[in-house]
Amino acid sequence: MRHSERLGRIPPYLFAELERKIAAKRAAGVDVISLGIGDPDTPTNTAVVEALAAAARDPGTHQYPSNRGRAEFREAVARFYSRRFRVELDPETEIVPALGAKECIFNLNLAFLDPGTVALASDPGYPVYTGGPVLAGAEAVLLPLMPEAGFAPDFPGVAASDWQRARLMFINYPNNPTGAVAPDGVFERAVQLAREHDVLVVHDASYTETTFDGYVAPSFLETPGARETGVEVFSLSKGWSMTGWRAAAIVGNADAIESYWRLKSNIDSGMFDAVQLAAVAALELPDIPRETSAVYQRRRDLVCDALAAIGVDVAPPKGTIYIWAPVPEGHTSASYCELVLEESGVVLSPGGAYGPNGEGFFRISLTVPDDRLAEAVERLRSSLGG
Numbered sequence: 001m002r003h004s005e006r007l008g009r010i011p012p013y014l015f016a017e018l019e020r021k022i023a024a025k026r027a028a029g030v031d032v033i034s035l036g037i038g039d040p041d042t043p044t045n046t047a048v049v050e051a052l053a054a055a056a057r058d059p060g061t062h063q064y065p066s067n068r069g070r071a072e073f074r075e076a077v078a079r080f081y082s083r084r085f086r087v088e089l090d091p092e093t094e095i096v097p098a099l100g101a102k103e104c105i106f107n108l109n110l111a112f113l114d115p116g117t118v119a120l121a122s123d124p125g126y127p128v129y130t131g132g133p134v135l136a137g138a139e140a141v142l143l144p145l146m147p148e149a150g151f152a153p154d155f156p157g158v159a160a161s162d163w164q165r166a167r168l169m170f171i172n173y174p175n176n177p178t179g180a181v182a183p184d185g186v187f188e189r190a191v192q193l194a195r196e197h198d199v200l201v202v203h204d205a206s207y208t209e210t211t212f213d214g215y216v217a218p219s220f221l222e223t224p225g226a227r228e229t230g231v232e233v234f235s236l237s238k239g240w241s242m243t244g245w246r247a248a249a250i251v252g253n254a255d256a257i258e259s260y261w262r263l264k265s266n267i268d269s270g271m272f273d274a275v276q277l278a279a280v281a282a283l284e285l286p287d288i289p290r291e292t293s294a295v296y297q298r299r300r301d302l303v304c305d306a307l308a309a310i311g312v313d314v315a316p317p318k319g320t321i322y323i324w325a326p327v328p329e330g331h332t333s334a335s336y337c338e339l340v341l342e343e344s345g346v347v348l349s350p351g352g353a354y355g356p357n358g359e360g361f362f363r364i365s366l367t368v369p370d371d372r373l374a375e376a377v378e379r380l381r382s383s384l385g386g
């Protein structure tokens with residue numbers, strides 16, 4: 001059987017590789033602790049589960065949903081944006097549900113790219129920013145994040161010819177995998193460049209609700225001009241521990257959202273109405289992300305202390321569910337992660353898997369229960385310390 005040339009051009013999905021390695025170790029009897037995948041271990045709040053159950057009992061939710069989304073969902077997102085970010089959105093034209101941020105980010109590539117055009121993709125970054133353009137028959141041009149500048153994108157490093165071909169720009173703060181929060185001026189600069197080069201900014205806001213030490217993450221749409229030049233992809237996956245529900249929304253530029261909706265009406269049939277109604281309940285419960293952030297903050301401190309004890313220095317991140325740390329000298333990110341898996345049965349993500357600029361780093365995900373995380377860091381201490 002011959003698969004498409006496009007499919008052949010993307011590397012195997014990072015977590016598929018990790019899952020294979022974990023399975024092999026487990027089959028060999030090793031008690032593997034995976035700090036690889038960022039999938040919250042905390043269950044979805046009971047009130048949200050109850051809202052889903054009640055909505056699912058109503059036969060009115062059982063038919064094809066509308067791809068535009070229910071009015072209740074769009075209005076709940078608008079209320080949330082108004083309360084949380086002081087951003088006023090028109091629920092009719094500036095909000096459409098998405099089946100997770102992943103689906104939305106991928107499909108934006110299909111809606112906006114053609115062969116010969118490119119998407120600028122934060123590097124290191126969420127792998128869909130680079131795989132999506134390739135699957136859409138286009139290309140990704142890497143937009144390096146600079147550690148010395150708080151992981152701001154190296155905008156001046158983008159060649160004039162790439163600006164000419166660019167139609168999309170993927171940025172993401174708080175950032176996976178680096179944990180960086182939006183450096184001052186980055187959103188403003190993105191708006192300016194987007195105007196200058198006619199590029200749609202796609203701000204991936206998957207982690208705005210997971211922040212620490214009193215830091216409150218902004219929405220890209222708070223930036224003057226953002227609504228004219230960009231969209232934001234907001235997800236309930238991480239903040240509300242709802243990764244399995246596939247509940248997200250695209251908000252912002254009405255024309256871009258119209259294109260996304262047109263594309264999607266040819267691909268899927270929308271978000272299950274009962275999930276939309278459960279998401280409405282979730283969005284009215286802002287304490288959920290606050291409480292979840294407190295759990296991750298505690299875990300972040302545990303991991304940063306343990307890393308310091310084995311000689312790995314990291315600045316504690318102000319957001320996300322990840323710790324991003326340099327590998328010890330003499331290692332590549334892959335060789336260090338292999339070593340840690342061998343020596344301690346702990347799975348880390350090699351930074352190089354998030355793009356060439358991730359090389360030399362590894363990522364720890366904080367999404368395992370406290371006792372397992374404590375055990376993992378103890379193993380790192382005893383097998384790699386000293």
Ligand SMILES: Cc1ncc(COP(=O)(O)O)c(C=O)c1O
Pocket residue numbers: 038099100101102103126172176204206235236237243247248
């Ligand atoms: C930066 C980033 N964007 C998007 C996603 C996918 O989110 P969702 O579950 O909403 O599809 C993730 C998941 O890890 C992520 O880290």
